[in-house]
Amino acid sequence: MIELRAVTKRFRTGDGNVHTALENLNLTIDDGEFCAVVGPTGCGKSTTATLIAGLEQPSVGDVLVDGEPVHGIGARTGFVFQQDAVLPWRTVLDNVAAGPMFRGVRRARAHEQARDWLRRVGLTGFEQRYPHQLSGGMRKRVALAQSFINEPAVLLLDEPFSALDVQTRSIMSDELLALWQLTRPTVVFITHDLEEAIALADKVVVLSAGPGTVKAVYPIDLPRPRTVAEIRFDPHFLDLYQRIWDALRDEVRVAYARQTESLEAVR
Amino acid sequence: MTAQIQTKQTKQSKQAVVEAAGTNRGRQRRIGVYAARIAVFVVVFGGWQLCTQLKIVDEFFFGQPTKIVKQAITWFRDGTPYGSLWTQIGVTLEETVLGFVIGVVLGVVLGIALGRVPFLAAVFGPYIKIVNSIPRIVLGAILTVAFGLGLESKVLLVIVLVFFSVFFNAFQGAREVDRNLIANARILGASPGQVIRQVVLPSAFTWILASLHVSFGFALIGAIVGEYMGAQQGLGLLIAQSQNTFNPNGVFAAMFVIAIIALVAEGLIALLERRLLAWRPPTATGAADA
Numbered sequence: 001m002i003e004l005r006a007v008t009k010r011f012r013t014g015d016g017n018v019h020t021a022l023e024n025l026n027l028t029i030d031d032g033e034f035c036a037v038v039g040p041t042g043c044g045k046s047t048t049a050t051l052i053a054g055l056e057q058p059s060v061g062d063v064l065v066d067g068e069p070v071h072g073i074g075a076r077t078g079f080v081f082q083q084d085a086v087l088p089w090r091t092v093l094d095n096v097a098a099g100p101m102f103r104g105v106r107r108a109r110a111h112e113q114a115r116d117w118l119r120r121v122g123l124t125g126f127e128q129r130y131p132h133q134l135s136g137g138m139r140k141r142v143a144l145a146q147s148f149i150n151e152p153a154v155l156l157l158d159e160p161f162s163a164l165d166v167q168t169r170s171i172m173s174d175e176l177l178a179l180w181q182l183t184r185p186t187v188v189f190i191t192h193d194l195e196e197a198i199a200l201a202d203k204v205v206v207l208s209a210g211p212g213t214v215k216a217v218y219p220i221d222l223p224r225p226r227t228v229a230e231i232r233f234d235p236h237f238l239d240l241y242q243r244i245w246d247a248l249r250d251e252v253r254v255a256y257a258r259q260t261e262s263l264e265a266v267r
Numbered sequence: 268m269t270a271q272i273q274t275k276q277t278k279q280s281k282q283a284v285v286e287a288a289g290t291n292r293g294r295q296r297r298i299g300v301y302a303a304r305i306a307v308f309v310v311v312f313g314g315w316q317l318c319t320q321l322k323i324v325d326e327f328f329f330g331q332p333t334k335i336v337k338q339a340i341t342w343f344r345d346g347t348p349y350g351s352l353w354t355q356i357g358v359t360l361e362e363t364v365l366g367f368v369i370g371v372v373l374g375v376v377l378g379i380a381l382g383r384v385p386f387l388a389a390v391f392g393p394y395i396k397i398v399n400s401i402p403r404i405v406l407g408a409i410l411t412v413a414f415g416l417g418l419e420s421k422v423l424l425v426i427v428l429v430f431f432s433v434f435f436n437a438f439q440g441a442r443e444v445d446r447n448l449i450a451n452a453r454i455l456g457a458s459p460g461q462v463i464r465q466v467v468l469p470s471a472f473t474w475i476l477a478s479l480h481v482s483f484g485f486a487l488i489g490a491i492v493g494e495y496m497g498a499q500q501g502l503g504l505l506i507a508q509s510q511n512t513f514n515p516n517g518v519f520a521a522m523f524v525i526a527i528i529a530l531v532a533e534g535l536i537a538l539l540e541r542r543l544l545a546w547r548p549p550t551a552t553g554a555a556d557a
């Protein structure tokens with residue numbers, strides 16, 4: 001179980017000011033739950049993920065995983081980044097085997113596991129390629145296999161598919177769901193795309209425009225297994241979409257107005 | 268049916284013609300480049316030879332290509348006043364390579380340490396800038412006095428020259444490592460040492476390898492200048508001795524031997540670079556040399 005209790009996170013900006021990314025945020029995510037976090041640009045979505053991962057510490061409040069406060073990076077945490085974070089000088093096989101090898105598994109055994117996961121993400125035959133020789137979608141598959149091979153109990157995904165084209169995105173979403181069903185980690189999926197959030201998640205959390213705090217939580221009771229490209233035609237999907245969008249719209253407007261304001265101030 | 272086959276055939280033959288024209292054009296261009304290269308060689312060295320023979324330029328100061336070649340052949344065949352030419356080359360190479368390796372290792376280790384630890388960078392930054400602003404070649408004079416005419420003084424001068432060029436590149440490379448790569452490796456379970464060895468070092472390699480080209484040149488310069496300032500053997504000594512006996516052909520002959528060494532080393536470093544950076548997309552590595 002992931003718990004964020006009255007979490008506030010402040011950053012010192014380059015010009016000496018203090019920027020508050022999150023303010024008094026409370027959130028609970030159950031074991032094995034697929035939770036999507038949506039919100040307008042700059043509302044602290046990504047910060048939430050880095051706090052749970054232990055890459056950052058909260059300024060105020062507590063972040064707990066399984067009742068234990070998070071200090072540093074947990075051994076059973078996985079993180080898929082928005083940008084490519086696979087090591088460009090390693091082959092696909094060595095990239096996927098990186099996790100076990102960092103953790104002291106012998107090379108032969110790690111490669112064996114990596115081959116297994118590459119098969120699951122449909123990259124058999126690409127073991128010896130370098131990341132730059134793959135398409136964006138294939139690189140994302142490598143990143144997914146790289147995370148899943150460590151069998152994380154908590155998997156954080158920070159806008160993982162936002163750089164992909166629409167078709168590749170829905171294929172990758174389906175594959176993510178299949179992988180999730182296989183090992184059932186607790187997932188926190190950060191996105192700005194409400195459609196993607198509803199199609200994937202058990203629960204959608206809407207954050208308010210920065211400083212971010214939880215505006216509303218919506219349970220998504222669509223049946224599983226789902227096909228991401230098709231579930232959006234489900235009448236119930238549209239219903240949910242409308243309800244959540246009503247909540248999200250105001251925050252997007254506030255965020256947008258603030259952004260244009262600050263841009264005008266710069267001018 | 269036959270018409271279809273025919274159009275297909277003509278299409279194919281057309282394509283073949285276009286391709287052939289393409290490779291032809293490429294070959295023509297290449298021949299042109301080589302011809303121009305030879306022309307440049309002939310003009311420069313022919314002009315030099317002609318000018319000295321016609322006494323437009325004084326051979327006493329500028330030497331003469333044919334005599335330079337003769338001098339080189341004499342050295343190769345009969346040896347130099349300090350032993351065979353191969354011994355001189357060996358001595359210079361030993362100093363160069365030894366200093367180069369030590370300088371590179373020191374530069375990489377300290378560059379990455381300062382690049383990754385801001386405290387160290389803040390403390391040592393100004394001192395390194397001060398030392399770097401000294402015209403270091405002058406240190407050769409002190410080193411020769413302090414460490415004598417043997418190997419040590421030259422190797423030290425080479426280290427000083429190589430260190431800074433490698434250090435600044437390694438430092439910059441270590442600072443510019445993609446933060447996502449480090450965060451990802453840490454989450455996957457990498458220890459701080461593993462992050463340095465398996466993320467920071469390979470990432471900084473692009474920068475470090477770029478500096479090796481320049482710093483091997485510096486290493487050769489350091490060894491030659493060190494020998495020139497005082498030595499018992501080596502190509503630098505050969506230059507100094509030729510100068511003292513008013514033999515410009517000797518100076519040039521030694522220079523050409525050094526140039527050949529530098530070219531071979533450059534080739535080897537390029538080979539190393541290609542091997543170590545095989546992971547990079549070809550657009551970044553290729554197109555360097557035709």
